[in-house]
Amino acid sequence: MKKAWWKESVVYQIYPRSFCDSNGDGIGDLNGITSKLDYLKELGIDVIWLSPVYRSPNDDNGYDISDYEDIMEDFGSMADFDRLLKSAHEKGLKIVMDLVVNHTSDEHAWFLESRKNAENEKRDYYIWRKGRKLNEVSPEERKQFASDVVEYKGEKFLPPNNWGSFFSGPAWGFSEETGEFYLHLFSKKQPDLNWENERVRKEVFDMMNRWCEKGIDGFRMDVISLISKPEGLPNQPIPTGAIYGDAGQICANGPHVHAYLKEMNRKVLSHYDLITVGETAGVTLEEAKKYANSDGTELNMVFQFEHVSLDDNPKYGFKWNTEKMSLVSLKKNLTKWQNGLYEVGWNSIFFCNHDQPRIVSRLGNDSDLYRERSAKCIATFLHMMQGTPYVYQGEELGMSNYPFQDLSEFRDLESINAFHELTEKAHLDPAELFPMIAFKSRDNARTPMQWDDSENAGFTSATPWIKVNPNYKKVNAKEELARADSVFHYYQKLISLRHHSGLIVYxxxxxxxxxxxxxxxxxxxxxxxxxxxxxxxxxxxxxxxxxxxxxxxxxxxxxxxxxxxxxxxxxxxxxxxxxxx
Ligand code: ISL
Ligand code: CA
Incomplete structure (x- = not known):
């Protein structure tokens, strides 16, 4: 098998908002990250993946970008970024940027132009459609979507099709300027870019090249499997219990996605020595062989989500659940990927990221008795597998889920919107739903990094933007660094074993x-x-x-x-x- 540095590396994901606050405003920032590079060196990782740090109004914590070439004010400045990059490189650490180009923020200059009028030269940067007149849709749809009807110049319209957004509600935003709708698979502040437009692709590739020239070491590509939309944007079946048609399936691995990535590879990626990983919601093994092919014409690897969907709720068909996944299913699924990509592609191996609950609570046992041992157990079978491992901040401490008791404790729009939609429109019992959202919420991963046992876990001197897990006095980096048998030192050892073993890697x-x-x-x-x-x-x-x-x-x-x-x-x-x- 062809050797490569990115096959032998271990990646550490930082969610900047929750990692380390250097200036006492309750929000993690770039200087905070720079101050912790020695900690990451000590852990032994090779590559840092930064969740988005670009300018953003933060509807989805930076996954809604309003300027790809500037830094979010909360996180610092471009000078702070340059210092972080330089300092990381001096220590032998690489930096991977999050590339979010399925959509922008609705506050991005392109969208502000695009929405103005149908003749605007940026109109076609996004996906605009006329609404459906009420007499053109079936009585069932009129009833089902009654609350989505909009009125424009005396006429009533429903969105162009029945697709739902991943974050609840319809996948279409209405724009008063022209009376048309724009597609947003995520929140209404995240309009989807129109990748069929050659100019959009050029803008994206040029922007990527400028980041590469700056010296960054790779890209993690947000929902890159969704960039090519299906011909005609057809209505989709509505899953049982759901309100809207499922856009995810039909948009995943669309007709031109591989052509677009090959073009990106020719025009950007192949000119640099990068690590590239596509976040490919809805990817199958057969599709992954194309994205992560060993010819190197697209990406190095993908994040597939089958194994972290095994504990979805079978009764309702959504991810909210309180049940653990079956180990037999997990083993079979991981084995399929281990063997399926062997010598024809490359795996990424992960359980945790900023969208997933904490694995020790999810699959292990976060009681005092077994938290550490089960965290190490899960880490063992993950890190001894074939592929590039991804460690998510705090995973190396065995950080666990947050004990959510009340909706006001959530910050994530996915959790908050889902609670409202499912209780108010789908009429689920809040008492049944709340524990399921609490167990699977993305906010479980987003509570502040636990550095020590001082107030706010040493994350900030102010009030943190999201609550600290109350277990920080026991579970924190300072304590674990000082104790030889901690989860931290166990991860350190797993990482070091991989670095010294061709067998573990290949x-x-x-x-x-x-x-x-x-x-x-x-x-x-x-x-x-x-x-x-x-x-x-x-x-x-x-x-x-x-x-x-x-x-x-x-x-x-x-x-x-x-x-x-x-x-x-x-x-x-x-x-x-x-x-x-
Ligand atoms: O978290 C999810 C399900 O509960 C996923 O559907 C997730 O939204 C999907 O994997 C896409 O995630 C990425 O794009 C989103 C962003 O909110 C996520 O944080 C990001 O990882 C939109 O940019
Ligand atoms: Ca700060």
Whole structure:
């Protein structure tokens, strides 16, 4: 297999708003990040992925960009960014930028122009359509979407089709200037760009080139699978329990997405030595082989979401749920990806990001008794897999979900809008829904980084923009740095093992005990070397003896110090890795 630095790297994701506040306004910022680079060096990661730091009115915390070539005021200035980049490079750390080009903010100069009138030279930068007159739609639709009717010059209209936004409500925003609608798959302050327009593509590629010239090291591409919309934007079936047609399926992996990415590759990516990862909601294995092909004509790798959708709610068909995913399904799914992309593409491996709840609460056990051990257990089977690992801030401390009690504690528009739409329009019982949103909310990942046990966890001297998890006195970086058996030091060791092992990076993957509901066990092989990863992902004690081949293996890592791994027993959440030459 062709070697590459980005295959051998470990990436750390920073959500700047919640990482470190340097100037006491309650909001994390660039200087805060610069002040923590030594911490990241200590952890041993190679690459930092920054969630968006560009100018933004913050409807979706920076994923709504109003200027791609300026910095969000809350986060500092371009001079602060340049210092961060320089300082990171001096320490041997690379910086990946978040590229959000499926949509802009509605406050972006392009959109302000575009909305003015139908003749505007930027009109076609976005996706504008006329509404449907009420007599053109079925009585069912008129009833279903009664609250979305708009009136313009004495006539009544419904949006151009029945698509729903990912953040509740219709996927169409109405514009008084022309009486037409613009498409927004996300919030109404995030209008979708029209990638069919060659000028839009040129604007995006030129902007990317300017960032590359500045010296950044790569891009994480936000919902890049959605940039090519289907011909005719047809109405979609409405999933049971939902109010709107599902736009996600039909927009994912659209007709020209690979042509656009190949063009981006020719015009930008291929001119630099970058790490590129596409966030590809709705990607299948077959599609991923195209995005992340080993010919290097598109991207290095993608984030696929199948494994983090396994705990979606089967009763309602949405992500809100209080149930854990089944380990058997998880193993089978990850195995499909491990083997499916082997030698034809490249995997990214992750559980956590700024959109996902904390994995120790989601799949492990965040009680005092098992929080640390289960966090290490999950980290073990994730980091011993094939692919580029992504660590999300605080994951390396075993940070857990926030104990949300009240809607006022949420900041994320997805959670807040979903609660309102599902209780008020779909008539779900708030008492049933609230715990499900609390468990899966993106805000679980967005509470401030826990640096120490001082007020506000050392994140800020002011009132933080979102509450700190009350467990910060116990769970914080200062305490974990000082303790040899902490989750932090365990991650440090996992990362270091990968850096010293071609087997961990490039070896193949073989799942054992496929149907076991509690054990996640697999082998990796490369050039006569092998390792065995054994994890008991449950509170149950289990009997397990490693295969004969590994009996004399060396223990690379274990989450219960000094335990005899050959004794035939696995404690709750025990994990270890054996290697043989
Ligand atoms: O979080 C999700 C589901 O609950 C996803 O659907 C998520 O919205 C999707 O993966 C796209 O995410 C990305 O684009 C969004 C932004 O809000 C997310 O933070 C970002 O990761 C729009 O830019
Ligand atoms: Ca600040």
């Amino acid at each position: 070896g193949d993957f073989r799942l054992l005990e496929e149907e076991d509901p509690n054990l996640f066990i697999y082998e990796r092989h490369l050039d006569g070397k092998a390792l065995l990863c054994v994890c008991n992902v449950s509170e149950k004690e289990r009997e397990y003896t490693p295969p004969a081949e590994f009996q004399k293996g060396q223990v690379l890592i274990q989450n219960i110090p000094d335990r005899d791994v050959r004794a035939g027993k696995l404690a709750p959440y025990e994990a270890y890795v054996l290697a043989v030459e």
